[in-house]
Amino acid sequence: MIDCDKVKEFISDYIEKRLSPNLRTELDNHFQFCTSCKLVVKRIPKVQSLMGNLISVQCSNNFNLKLREKIANSENDPYVSRDSFKKLSYGFSFAIFIVLIVFGFNFFNQVESDSNIILPQVQNQESLSPSTPSNQYIKHASSNLSQTEELNIRTKDGEGVYSDSTKIKSPEEKNPRVKYVDSK
Amino acid sequence: MAKHENSAETYSIKSDTIATDEELIARFQKGDEYAFDQIVRRYKDPLLNFVYRFVGDTIEAEDIVQDTFYRVYKNKHYYKEVAKFSTWIYTIAGNLSKTELRRRRRRKFFSIHSDSTTEKEYELPDNSKNPETKANSSVTERIIHKAISKLPPKFRQVIILRDVQEFSYEEIASILKVPLGTVKSRVNRARLRLQDDLKFLVSDLNDMSN
Numbered sequence: 226m227i228d229c230d231k232v233k234e235f236i237s238d239y240i241e242k243r244l245s246p247n248l249r250t251e252l253d254n255h256f257q258f259c260t261s262c263k264l265v266v267k268r269i270p271k272v273q274s275l276m277g278n279l280i281s282v283q284c285s286n287n288f289n290l291k292l293r294e295k296i297a298n299s300e301n302d303p304y305v306s307r308d309s310f311k312k313l314s315y316g317f318s319f320a321i322f323i324v325l326i327v328f329g330f331n332f333f334n335q336v337e338s339d340s341n342i343i344l345p346q347v348q349n350q351e352s353l354s355p356s357t358p359s360n361q362y363i364k365h366a367s368s369n370l371s372q373t374e375e376l377n378i379r380t381k382d383g384e385g386v387y388s389d390s391t392k393i394k395s396p397e398e399k400n401p402r403v404k405y406v407d408s409k
Numbered sequence: 410m411a412k413h414e415n416s417a418e419t420y421s422i423k424s425d426t427i428a429t430d431e432e433l434i435a436r437f438q439k440g441d442e443y444a445f446d447q448i449v450r451r452y453k454d455p456l457l458n459f460v461y462r463f464v465g466d467t468i469e470a471e472d473i474v475q476d477t478f479y480r481v482y483k484n485k486h487y488y489k490e491v492a493k494f495s496t497w498i499y500t501i502a503g504n505l506s507k508t509e510l511r512r513r514r515r516r517k518f519f520s521i522h523s524d525s526t527t528e529k530e531y532e533l534p535d536n537s538k539n540p541e542t543k544a545n546s547s548v549t550e551r552i553i554h555k556a557i558s559k560l561p562p563k564f565r566q567v568i569i570l571r572d573v574q575e576f577s578y579e580e581i582a583s584i585l586k587v588p589l590g591t592v593k594s595r596v597n598r599a600r601l602r603l604q605d606d607l608k609f610l611v612s613d614l615n616d617m618s619n
Contacts (some may be wrong), residue, residue, distance in 0.1 A: 237597040262544040271611045275604075276557075276572040280550050282461050284453045286470060292449065292475050296482055 227251050232262050240269055430494035438485050445485075449478055454496075455574065458500050462569045463506045464513075473509055477502040492583060499576075499584045503566060510562055539608045546557065556606040564599035571596050 232255050241253050256263045285291075308313045428436075430451070436444035453474060460477075461470035473512075480501050481488075487499055557565055570576045570584065578596070584587045603609065 233601060237600055265604060268608060268611045271598050272607055273572050273605050275553055279553060279573060282457055282467055284457050288453060290479055295475060295479055
């Protein structure tokens with residue numbers, strides 16, 4: 226037996242005579258003993274008729290004039306339709322994508338070339354023990370103490386600290402006497 | 410014949426009844442501005458009724474209808490004759506109405522005073538009947554209108570298209586771009602809600618008729 230909820234599902238089809246004969250008979254049987262569903266099926270056509278007879282509203286007299294004005298004004302002010310807006314947004318996204326790719330490519334190139342410069346230096350540094358004086362010079366390079374010995378070394382052979390540190394050093398060179406003087 | 414077609418005929422001149430909507434839009438696409446005027450004359454009132462029942466305010470409804478024709482004018486080349494012109498124009502009007510409702514909801518959300526246009530009194534057109542009938546029909550009109558505006562937008566739209574504008578289920582499905590089954594189900598649920606909200610009114614009518 227069909228229940229009230231199921232009947233309500235088919236009620237519009239029942240009113241508009243869109244149901245199969247079997248289902249229609251089932252609903253008819255249900256209405257014989259269910260007064261609430263029977264009331265609903267009576268009320269709906271009345272509501273429909275009320276809706277169909279609603280007062281019709283009409284446009285104002287100057288509707289066409291206003292519309293023409295709106296169209297005329299739009300000739301001066303270019304209208305961006307939804308589709309053209311979509312196209313614009315796609316174009317803009319594509320441009321951003323291209324820019325990102327170019328920047329990304331440049332960035333990785335830069336990183337790669339930097340690593341080519343830094344890597345040998347790092348490898349050189351790895352060969353040094355952390356307590357070597359040459360390291361200490363680098364650490365204190367920004368301090369307000371001037372490095373007299375270091376300056377002497379540089380001026381003697383004209384090579385940098387790193388290249389100097391790669392050389393096989395004599396015990397004296399390994400432990401140079403460092404004299405710090407206050408720059409002030 | 411559906412009401413929207415009836416209304417279209419009422420506001421048409423002799424030459425309009427000969428040309429179909431599709432012929433008119435085709436002429437307009439070729440640059441005939443007079444064809445556009447004929448389209449406006451045919452559709453402005455049926456569209457206004459649809460939008461008015463949906464948004465509940467005549468001034469806003471007229472603005473939306475203006476905007477609908479403006480979009481038709483600007484996007485005339487987007488119309489392809491695979492769909493009916495009436496379906497296309499009602500889709501535009503429906504979408505604009507939904508946008509207006511969303512905007513109104515946002516405004517209501519951000520506003521301190523939440524009593525907005527949905528609850529305001531509607532200005533109804535003057536119908537030339539005797540004062541008593543006029544008053545009764547005006548009250549009935551308001552009650553029905555309020556019941557319709559209480560429905561959720563997706564139910565409201567289908568019930569207006571079906572029971573006020575008298576579109577077929579298939580046409581409604583193509584206007585709203587939803588499956589046919591969904592349209593039928595929404596119409597059914599909207600009718601059930603309306604008969605429940607308007608039962609006192611329907612019962613009164615029933616008593617009067619007996």
